[in-house]
Amino acid sequence: MIRFTLWICMALAMTVPSNAGLVLAKVFTDHAVIQAGKPVKVWGTAVSKEAVTVQLGGITQKVSADDSGHWLATFGPMPASYQSFDLKVTDGHQTLTCNNLLAGEVWLANGQSNMQWALKQSTGGREAIKSCDDPHLRFFHHLGTLHPGSKKYPREFLARLNTNNYYQSNGWEPCDAKSAANFSAVAYFFAKKLRETLDVPVGIIALPVGGSPIEAHLPNDAFTSNPELKPLLHHWWKNPDYPQWCRQRAALNLTHWLADPEKGKAPPHPFAPTFLWQAGIDPLLHFPIKGVIWYQGESNATVDGGRGAAMPKAINHVKLVALINAYRRHWSDPSLPFYHVQLPGMNRDWMLFREMQDEVTHELTNLGMAVAIDVGHPGNVHPPDKQPVGSRLARLALSQVYGKNIECHGPLPTQITLRQSEVVIRFTHAKGLRSVDGRAPKTFELAGDNGIFHPATASIKKDSITLTSEEVDQPVAVRYAWADHPDVNLVNGSWLPAPPFRRKIK
Template identity: 35%
Template sequence: DPRNWPRYRDEFNQDYKELIDTFEEKGAEVWICKMTPIFHQHPRFKSGTRDWFWQIQKEIERVAETSEVGLIDLHTPLYSRPDLFPDALHPTAEGATILANTVYTAISKEYAELQIAPIFSDNMVLQRNKPIAIWGKGTPNSEVTITFNNTTKSSIVLADGSWEVTFPAMPSGGIHSIIFDDGATSKTITNILIGEVWLCSGQSNMAFQLKDSHKALATIENADNNQIRLYDMKEIAATNNIEWDEAILRKTNQLKYYKPTSWVESTKESASIFSAVGYYFGAMLQKELGVPIGLINNAIGGSTTESWIDRHTIEHNPVLVDLLYNWSKNDFIDNWVRSRAALNIKQAKDPHQRHPYHPAYLYESAIAPINNFNIAGVIWYQGESNAHNVEHHEVLLPAMVESWRKAWGEQLPFYYTQLSSMKYGRETWGHFRDSQRRLLDKIPLSAMAVTSDVGAENDVHPSQKREVGERLARWALADTYNRDIVKSGPLFDNIKIVDNKIVVTFRHTKKLYTSDNKPVREVEIAGRDKIYRPANAIIIGNSLHVSSNKVAQPQYVRYGWNSFSEGNLVNEASLPASTFSNEN
C-alpha cells in the first residue's frame, strides 16, 4: 500500500532483495512485477498515493535490474484502461484476464505469431534524415531479423512479446522493401519511400474531407501522385448526433476506436476522402521540396485538447488533474462536449464507459500507437471545443505539445491553425484567437496560420481549406525547410502612444495593405476605462496609426475582435493579419 511508503521506503530495496534471495536459494526462477495502475478516483490520489506510487515503480525496476531477475510490466497494459478499475485500484474480470495473459506471455515463452506494428505497411513513407525504428510483437526470447536497404538487423523478443530494431537515417528516395523473419514466418513490406512525414491532427476542421472543400474538383482530378502517401485513421463511429450501439461502445473501451488502415498512394479516390487541410499542406510541400511526402491523419470531430494529452501529464499537472473528476458534470468541459458524449454513450451499461472526448483517450488510442514512428512535425486544427475557457486552453495546449514532444523524444515543429470566423454563438472567439496568437510566444518551435478571413458566417466548418493548408505549408517551408517564402500575415509586435494616437507595429510585414483597397475595418480603441470604440486606422508603411475623437487618452487597441471577423488588414503577400489586442 503506497500509504506505507513514507515510513518504509528506506528498507524497501533491501527487504525485496532478501525476499528474492530466499526464493532463489530454493531453486526458484524469480520474476517480479511492476504494480497495476492506481487511478484518480482513489480517495488519497492527490494527497500522496499518486506520487508515492510512481516512486515505488522506479524502485521495483531498480530491484529487478540489480537482482538480475525478470520484470513483468503489469502497469502499461492497463494504464490506458481506467474503465477496468471501478474502485480505481482493483481490476475487473476483464482486467484480471489481461494481467494473466501478460504474466503467461512472459513466463511461458509460448509461440506467438510474428506481428508488425500497424503503422508499417506497403506504400508507406519513412522519415528521412532520422533513425528509423521498426517494432512489433513475437514469441518471447525468440529472434526476429529485419532486412532493409541491404542491411540485416536482429532483435530478441522481450518478455512482454515486444521487439524493436533501429536502422540508420537515410536520405529521401526509394523504392525500398523490408523483410521480416522469425524463423517460422516471413513477411515483406514493399513500395516504401523515404521522405517527409507529417502528422495532421485535431478535430472536425482537420478531419474535413478534400471532396467537401471549396473548388476541390481540379485538385482531386490531379491527385494521382505516387510521391504523396496517405495514412488515414478513421473512426469506427463518428461523434455525430447519434447513440452508439453496444459493439461500438465495447470497442471504444478497448481503445479500438479507429478502423484498421494502411498506407496508400495518393489517387483521386484516396485523396478525396483525406483531410483537406492535410492534403493541401502536403501537396504544396511535395511540389516545393520535390521529395516524397507522407501524411498521417487521426483527427476526430469535436475532440477536446485534453483528450490528446497523455494520462501521466494530466495526473501530475495541478491545473489539469481536475479534468479527470466527475467528467459528465465537470465545469471545465464545454456543455456541448458533455452533452454530445452523453448522447453517444447513452446505451452504455458500463458506468465507466469511455468516450473519445474524455481526457487522455485520443492520446491512448491514436498517439501512443504511432509515437515511435519518426515524423518531421505536426499540423494541428483544433480549439472549437475548448474556446469556452480561454485561460484553461492556455494551459492545455502547451501541455499537449510538451506531451507529444516527450513521446517522440524531440522538439517537433508544431504548426497550428487559429480559429476562423463564425457569427452566432461564438462570443469568445475574439479572445480565443488572440490567445492563440499569444501562445506563439509560450510554445517553442510553433507557428500559426490565420484563417479569420475564410470563415463561414453560419457554419463552424468553413469550406475554404486550401488557404488553411497552404498557409501552414508556408510556415513549414520557411521554418523547417529554410525556404525563402513569406510565411505569415502581420502579427502584432508593439504599440507606441503618440499624443492621442496609438501606433501599432507588426512582425512579418514589409508594408501593410487592405485586401479590398478599402479603409481598415474592425479596429477599436479604448482608454483606461477599457470601453472600446470604433477607431480610424491609417496605414503608414508597416505600421497602423489608430485614433478616435471619442478617446482622448488611448491605452488599448484591438483588431478583428468580432466572432465573425471582416477585418481586411494584410501584408505584401496578401496574407491576413491576426486578431490582436495589446491587453495582457
C-alpha cells in the same frame, strides 16, 4: 446505416485474437513513408524469446522478442529519395513484407472536425482531386469506429470498443482521386505545398476526430502531473468542469451503457480524457516524424462548445501547452515543430481563445500559428475554404523547419506609440502592407480611460498604420479584429492576414 453497421463489424472483428505469431506494427504497410534523416525503428510482436530478422532496404538487423513478445530493431537514418525499398520481417516460420516504401518528410495531422474535413467537401476540392495523382505523396488515414454523431450506440458495440480497436485504416495509400477525396483537406493542401517546394516524398498521418476536446488528445501523464488538469480524469462524463458539449454528446452515444454501467469501468468514448492519445498516438511513438499540424479548439473555446460564454483563457492555455509538451516529451524531441490553426471568424465568442493561441505561440519555441480569421463563416463551424489554411501551415514549416526564404507570417504589431491624439502601430512582416480591397484597413478600435472602444479611422504608411477616432481624445488601448466574425482586410505583400490583437498604449 450500412456504413455504421460495417464499422461495428470491423471493430468487433479486431477483438478476435490473431493466430499469427509474428505481427508488425500497423504503421508499416505497403507504400509507407519513413522520415528521412532520423533513426528508423521497426517493431512488433512475436512468440516470446523468438529470434526475428528485419531487413530494411539492403540492411539487416537480428533481434529477439522479449518475455512479453515485443521486439524492436533500429536502423540508421536514411536520406530522402524517390528510390523505393522494401521491408521484410521473418521469424523463421512466417515472413511479412511491405513493398514500395520511400524515405521523405512525415507529418502528423490531428485535431477535430476542421482538420478532419474532407477534400471533396472543401472549396475547390473537387477540382483539386481531378489533378491530385502523385505517387510520392502518401496518406495514412485513421478513421474512428465510433463517430460522435447524434446516435445511441448498441451496448454490445460499446462493450468491446477500446483504445486498441478504435481507429481503422487501409494503411498507407499513394495520393490519387480515391484516397485524396476523403482525406483531410487542410492536411492535403499542406502536404501538396511541401511536395511542390521540397521535391521529396511526403507522408501525412491523419488522426482527427470530429467534436473531440483537447482532453481526449492528452496522455495520462499530462493530467497526473498537473494539479489543474488532474481533476478532469474523475468521472469525466458527468464532471461539470469537462467540456459541456462533449459530455452531452457522449451521454447520447452512451445511453445504453450509462443505463447499466459496468462496475468500476469508465464508459468507452473518443471524447474521454486520454482516449485518442492512447488509441492513435501511443501506437506511433517509435515512428519518427518531422512535426505536427493541429487544428482544434471549437469544443473548448466556449462553455457549451457553441454560442455560450467563453471559457476562461487560463485553463485553455494550460491544456494547449500540455499538449505541445506531451508531443515533444513522448517523441523525445524537445524541439519537435508544432504548427496550429487559430480559430477562424464565426458568430461565437472565440476572441479569448484566439488570444490564448497567439500567446502560446509566442511563449514556446519551434511553434507557429496559421491565422484563419479571414476565411471563417458567420454561421458555419466548418468554413469550407481549407486551401489557405493548409498553405499557411506549409509556409510556416517551409520557412522555419526547412529554411526556405518564404514569408510565413502576416503583419504583426511590434511597436505602438501615441502622438497627441493619433496612435501609430508599427508592424513586422509588413513588406507590401496593404488592404485586400484597396480600402482603408477595417476593424481597428481605440479606447480611452473609460475602457469603451470606438471605431478608428486607419491609414497605411509603409510598415505602419495610423489610427484616429473622433470619440477618443486620449487613447490608452487599441484592438484589431476583436469580434466574433470581424470583416478584416489587412494583409502584407504575400497576402497573409494580420491576426486579431489588443494592446495597451504605453
